[in-house]
Amino acid sequence: MQPQSFGTEAPIESFEDAALYDQYGAVIFAYIRLHTPSREDAEDLTLDVFTSALEQDNLAAFRPEERLAWLRRVAHNRLIDAYRRATRRPTIVLDEIIEKMLVDDKESPEQSAVRRESYIQLHQKVQQLSELQQQLLRLRYGDGLRFAEIAILLNKREEALRKLLSRTLITLRQLYQQSDLSMQERR
Numbered sequence: 296m297q298p299q300s301f302g303t304e305a306p307i308e309s310f311e312d313a314a315l316y317d318q319y320g321a322v323i324f325a326y327i328r329l330h331t332p333s334r335e336d337a338e339d340l341t342l343d344v345f346t347s348a349l350e351q352d353n354l355a356a357f358r359p360e361e362r363l364a365w366l367r368r369v370a371h372n373r374l375i376d377a378y379r380r381a382t383r384r385p386t387i388v389l390d391e392i393i394e395k396m397l398v399d400d401k402e403s404p405e406q407s408a409v410r411r412e413s414y415i416q417l418h419q420k421v422q423q424l425s426e427l428q429q430q431l432l433r434l435r436y437g438d439g440l441r442f443a444e445i446a447i448l449l450n451k452r453e454e455a456l457r458k459l460l461s462r463t464l465i466t467l468r469q470l471y472q473q474s475d476l477s478m479q480e481r482r
Contacts, residue, residue, distance in 0.1 A: 315354075316345055319363055323370050325448040329430060330374050334438070340373045420470045428463040435460060 323344055328337040347369050348354055354362060402410070421429060427449070434440045434448065446453040 315348060315362070318359075319366050320345070321447075322363065323366050326367060327370050327374060329448065331377070336377065340370065340377060343373050344370045416471075416474070420467055420474075423470060424463060424466065428459065428466070431456060431460055431463060 320341065324337060324341045327340045327344075328334065331337045331340065344366060348366060351365075354365065357365060421432060424432070430449065431445065434445045435442075440448070442453045442456050445451075445456055449456065451459075
């Protein structure tokens with residue numbers, strides 16, 4: 296007897312399919328999340344990867360490491376497809392987004408301008424950091440993840456990430472100090 300599908304034409308997936316997601320879902324999601332701008336995009340792409348896995352008839356015959364390699368390859372291909380689609384979509388200028396985010400009725404135009412300038416300066420300084428440092432800042436402060444979660448995502452030790460974050464913040468301070476010195480020299 297087949298399990299009831301609750302109004303859909305397709306039957307509920309087998310336990311093997313659920314086990315596949317339970318075993319590899321977090322790894323594939325973490326990989327995709329590192330390369331996408333939002334959690335929602337990563338969730339959508341992860342769903343696409345496992346949909347492809349369900350359509351692959353002989354995936355169960357693969358050894359576990361071969362399954363993971365296959366899933367990672369599909370995830371990689373889905374990321375490439377997403378990047379290609381993103382380049383074809385119309386984009387909004389970053390300045391427009393910043394203005395919309397920072398406009399506050401309670402702020403004076405001068406305060407808004409100072410806030411906008413500070414945000415742009417921070418963005419420029421962060422762009423000077425390594426990709427790993429940027430990812431660490433994004434995951435820690437942007438996504439609000441704990442070091443234990445970041446360690447799993449980046450496949451690094453928790454203590455190493457704490458040290459890297461400390462060095463990253465020191466580097467950012469130095470970059471700000473350098474720009475302050477150069478501004479004073481221009482005056």
